[in-house]
Every structure is written in structure tokens, then in C-alpha cells.
Amino acid sequence: MRRLFVAGNWKMNTTLSSAKSLAAEVAVEVQKTQPRVDVAVCPPAPYLLAVKEALGDSKVSLGAQNAYFASPGAYTGELAIEMLQDVGCQWVILGHSERRQHFGETDDLINKKIVAAASRELGVIFCVGESLADRQANKTEQVLETQLAGGFAGVDVGLLGQIVIAYEPVWAIGTGVTASPDQAQAAHLFIRGWLAKRYNPPAAEEMRILYGGSVKADNAAELMGLADVDGALVGGASLKGELFLPIIRAAATLAETK
Ligand code: PGA
Numbered sequence: 001m002r003r004l005f006v007a008g009n010w011k012m013n014t015t016l017s018s019a020k021s022l023a024a025e026v027a028v029e030v031q032k033t034q035p036r037v038d039v040a041v042c043p044p045a046p047y048l049l050a051v052k053e054a055l056g057d058s059k060v061s062l063g064a065q066n067a068y069f070a071s072p073g074a075y076t077g078e079l080a081i082e083m084l085q086d087v088g089c090q091w092v093i094l095g096h097s098e099r100r101q102h103f104g105e106t107d108d109l110i111n112k113k114i115v116a117a118a119s120r121e122l123g124v125i126f127c128v129g130e131s132l133a134d135r136q137a138n139k140t141e142q143v144l145e146t147q148l149a150g151g152f153a154g155v156d157v158g159l160l161g162q163i164v165i166a167y168e169p170v171w172a173i174g175t176g177v178t179a180s181p182d183q184a185q186a187a188h189l190f191i192r193g194w195l196a197k198r199y200n201p202p203a204a205e206e207m208r209i210l211y212g213g214s215v216k217a218d219n220a221a222e223l224m225g226l227a228d229v230d231g232a233l234v235g236g237a238s239l240k241g242e243l244f245l246p247i248i249r250a251a252a253t254l255a256e257t258k
Helices: 016-033 045-055 081-086 097-103 107-119 132-136 140-151 157-162 181-198 201-206 217-224 241-257
Strands: 005-009 038-042 061-064 089-094 123-128 163-167 209-212 231-234
Touching (some): 005 241, 081 089, 107 123, 140 181, 163 181, 181 209, 181 217, 217 231, 217 241, 231 241
Parallel strands (some): 005 231, 038 061, 061 089, 163 209
16 A cells, blocks of 8 residues: 655745745644655755755654755865755755756756665655657657666566656646646556566556646545556646645545555
8 A cells, every 4th residue: 555645846936935834734634634655845944944944843754855866075166965964854855857958967867866765764755758850750668668777677576665766748747737647647557567567567566656747636536546547746736725735635635545
């Protein structure tokens, strides 16, 4: 039984003050309802510590949006895994399409980051997803396969427990267009099948695969209710309590039945 996971990716948004109040709102909800789901928020790096404090002793975990694979040293501007752990991060988002698109992150670089984070016991939310052009050219599975093979290169089966996959079709991110339930389920099933072949069927069964791309309160339950969808990575709708809390509640309700 895979535990549902809802993570908010705040991207390069919020201020110190709005980040703290948003975190506090999420913490209060989770503290109050004790949902049988995992919840994480991933604020911009400068706000990690303040958000950690605002989360208090609630069960909401803290995630970063990027990390570098090397040990602390001369890498101006980068974030070491040890530093993220030092300020209380349990997760890091890696392979996000915005990092691939705007910062030229390759499968090879993403792989080095995944291996470094997972082997140091920092949880990884590993994002994969095809562009609109890929989908229109019927290349979705091919692209997913390349990204998965790249990301998991040299990743031992023993590290899989540190990794969650997020399927995020690029054409659905921030666009208001979500994958249809059929499209989402098919992609998730493909990813799980790939894992079964690359590792083994029980490991594939255990892997949580989140859906991301314009998840909102009104589509969250349907998407997270799909057989191979184990939660959501939420961007825009994670920036306001009134939008994010209903998604957590939808997951909590599903957790009773799924
Ligand atoms: P979105 O972003 O929910 O705003 O589409 C999701 C993501 O990029 O993780």
C-alpha cells in the first residue's frame, strides 16, 4: 500500500513573510486533521530555515527545489546536500522541467544529483515528463524512457526507498491544462512497468509516482484516485492556503478508501 504524498513546489515565489504564513497555514491543517498522507512544502532556498520554523513540530516535511551533487566546497551559488539537511530538508526536487529547460540540466547532471542525494539519505522527488511536441510526435514513452534510464543510471535498488517520481507533462505545467485521467494513468503505468523491468516488480509496486501539472482542488481527487497515481506535485495551487489545503484534504479522503 503506497502512502499518498502531496508536495507543494513554490518555485521562485513568495516573500519571507508570505512563505512563513503559508507554511503555518499548512502546518495547522495537517496538525489538526493528522491526515494519513505525507505532505511537504518546497520553498525557495533563502526561506528554508524560516519555513522549517513555521512548520514547527507538525508532520509537514520540508523540501528544497535544487541541490548540487558535490560535497561542500568551491561551487559559488550552489546548495550542498549536507546544507539542505542541516536546515531540516527531507526532500529535494530534482530533474524538474524548468531546470532542464532554463538551466540546461541534462540527464547526466540530474543523475549525479539523484545518486548524491539518495545515497546521503535526502529524499528525492525526481521529475520526468514529455513536451507537447514529444507527445504530438508520439514520443512520450521514448522520452520518459530516456529520462528514467538517465536518472536511474547507477542507482542501486537499495536507494529506491529514498526516491519518489513525479510525472509532469511539460505542456501541463502552469498552463491550466491537465493530463486527462487516461493520459496520466497510461504514463504512470508505463513508468511503473519500466521500473519493474529495470529493477523488479515489488520495487516498482512500492515506488510512489506523483502527478504534476496544473493540479487544482477540482481535479486533484480524480487524478490522485487513479490506480498508479500516488499523490501530486503542485505548483501554482500550492501558493495559497485556500487552494492547497483542499488538495491535502482530497488526498486524506482518498487515503481512507484507496
Ligand atoms: P503547476 O506546476 O501545478 O503550476 O502546473 C507543477 C510543477 O511544476 O511542479
